[in-house]
Amino acid sequence: MSGQFRADGSLRHLLTLEDLPRPLIERLLERAERFVRPLGARPPASRVLEGCTVANLFTEPSTRTRVSFELAAKRLGADVVNLEVQLSSRVKGESMLDTVYTLQSLHVDAMVIRDAEIGVPATVAAHVADHVSILSAGEAHVDHPTQGLLDALTVRQHKSRFDTLSIAIIGDLRHSRVARSAWHVFRALGVSDLRIVAPPALMPPAGEFEGCSRHTRLESGLPQADVVMMLRIQKERMAQVELPDADRYYASYGLTPERLALARPDAIVMHPQPMNRGVEIASAVADGPRSVIRDQVRNGVAVRMAVLAEVLAWRSAA
Ligand code: ASP
Numbered sequence: 001m002s003g004q005f006r007a008d009g010s011l012r013h014l015l016t017l018e019d020l021p022r023p024l025i026e027r028l029l030e031r032a033e034r035f036v037r038p039l040g041a042r043p044p045a046s047r048v049l050e051g052c053t054v055a056n057l058f059t060e061p062s063t064r065t066r067v068s069f070e071l072a073a074k075r076l077g078a079d080v081v082n083l084e085v086q087l088s089s090r091v092k093g094e095s096m097l098d099t100v101y102t103l104q105s106l107h108v109d110a111m112v113i114r115d116a117e118i119g120v121p122a123t124v125a126a127h128v129a130d131h132v133s134i135l136s137a138g139e140a141h142v143d144h145p146t147q148g149l150l151d152a153l154t155v156r157q158h159k160s161r162f163d164t165l166s167i168a169i170i171g172d173l174r175h176s177r178v179a180r181s182a183w184h185v186f187r188a189l190g191v192s193d194l195r196i197v198a199p200p201a202l203m204p205p206a207g208e209f210e211g212c213s214r215h216t217r218l219e220s221g222l223p224q225a226d227v228v229m230m231l232r233i234q235k236e237r238m239a240q241v242e243l244p245d246a247d248r249y250y251a252s253y254g255l256t257p258e259r260l261a262l263a264r265p266d267a268i269v270m271h272p273q274p275m276n277r278g279v280e281i282a283s284a285v286a287d288g289p290r291s292v293i294r295d296q297v298r299n300g301v302a303v304r305m306a307v308l309a310e311v312l313a314w315r316s317a318a
Contacts, residue, residue: 002015002016002018002019002122003015003122003125003126004016004019004125010313010314011024011310011311012133012311013121013125013133013134013135013311014133014134014135014136014145014146014307014311015121015122015125015134015136015139015143015145016136016142016143016145016181016184017143017145017148017149017181017184017185017188018143018184020184020185020188021188022188022189022190025149025152025185025188025189026189027310028149028303028306028307028310029149029152029153029156029303029306031305031306031309031310032149032150032153032299032302032303032305032306033153033156033157033302035075035301035302035305035306036153036157036298036299036302039298043071043075043301044075044305045075045077046075046076046077047076047077048076048077048309048316049073049076049077049078049308049309049312049315049316050077050078051315052073052077052078052079052109052110052312052315053078053079053080053081053106053107053108053109053110054069054073054078054079054080054081054108054109054110054111054112054308055080055081055082055083055103055108055110055111055112056069056070056080056081056082056083056112056137057083057085057099057100057103057111057112057113057114058082058083058085058112058113058114058137059085059114059115059116060114060115060116060138062114062137062138063273063274064273064297064300065114065137065138065144065146065147065300066082066114066137068297068300068301068304069112069135069137069146069304069308070082071301071304072301072302072304072305072307072308073110073304073308075301075305076305076308076309078109078110078308078312081103081106081108083099083103096115096120096123096124097123097124097127100124100127100128104128104129104132108132109131109132109133109312109315110132110133110134110135110308110311110312111124111128111132111133111134111135112135112137113134113135113136113137113139114136114137114138114139115138115139115140116140116236116237117139117140118139118140118142119139120139121134121135121136121139133311133312135307135308135311138177139177140177140237141174141175141176141177141180141234141237142177142180143177143180143181143184144177144178144180144181144272145181146300146303146304146307147177147178147181147182147272147300148178148181148182148184148185149185149303149306149307150296150299150300150302150303151178151181151182151185151229151270151272151296152182152185152186152189153299153302153303154268154270154292154295154296154299155167155186155227155268155270157295157299158268158292158295159226159227159268162186162189162190162191163189163190163191163192164192165191165192165193165226165227166192166193166195166224166225166226166227166264167182167186167191167193167194167195167225167226167227167229168195168196168197168215168221168222168225168227168228168229168263169182169183169194169195169196169197169212169229169231170196170197170198170218170221170222170228170229170230170231170253170255170280171197171198171202171230171231171232171233171253171280172198172202172231172232172233172234173196173197173198173202173203173204173209173231174198174201174202174203174204174205175202175233175234175237175238176231176234178231178272179196179204179209179229179231180208180209182229183196183209183212187211193213194209194211194212194213195212195213195214195215195221195225196209196212196213196214196215196221197215197216197217197218197220197221197222197253198216198253199216199244199249199252199253200216201242201244202233202244203216217252218252218253218255218259218262219259219262222259222260222262222263223262223263224262224263224264225262225263225264225267226263226264226266226267226268227267227268227270228255228260228263228267228268228269228270229270229271230255230269230270230271230275230280230281231271231272231280232271232272232273232274232275232276232279232280233249233276233279233280246276246278246279249279249280250278250279250280253280254278254279254280254281254282255269255280255281255282255285256282256284256285257282257284257285257288260285260290266290267290268290268291268292269281269285269286269288269290269291269292269293270292270293270296271286271291271293271296272296273293273296273297275293
């Protein structure tokens, strides 16, 4: 067990989607849906987290996740602090836990943590005071739970079902935390046909991604897919010698309009971003009519609002 639940069964931390029960996932998605507004409309504003403080503690680069956690907390009325890790004491040798204890002394109620090392969010969660919640914003190649939820919300909005869907996750599966969280959430939601597609060198080890069919060619993994999820090559998690040649990769695995024609005519295309146009995806697809990539970004704020409201619900009730 991940230790993310309180004794009364409520969600205290969000470290992984692995053991989240389907009813809780569905409740989070429904709550998030209520925070979604059309572009151009005023974003939702609430004061349920007034008096709470959320700290963003990112030691790996992030654009969308950091900004959307900040906006999510602010749109619920919380105060937000963003720790600039290059400027923080961590570079002076202060351990992550000392930084966390400092934030705890400053009355931070929830810490949002991104780190390249496996186990950091769980270690912090095991050491903080009982009233503090830890939310993973991306842990090594292992998990990115709020990304998994925003991906599920995006699929739900466009397909209105999960059980009869065919979902193809394509690219650097071996090093992708996005893919692992997607696998957890889609499995929990009952997706019947989950496919992973990667060159042999980027395929996850045997034993991982249980229940997914494995394909080393797009031409075998893409046909009749309802959802096509593209992934970036995680250069930062590979040695230079392991890096595939970008042109050769695009020639075999790049999602072009011609290849997308193998999927269902109403298939949607997703990508967690940042995108490498001309490597894993053609611009004509990324910006094309089947792309829901910008919806994913919008849904990210809504999902993070739902998660913050869930773990800090006891605060608003107190
Ligand atoms: N932004 C996502 C992540 O943090 C995807 C990526 O970086 O490729 O994992």
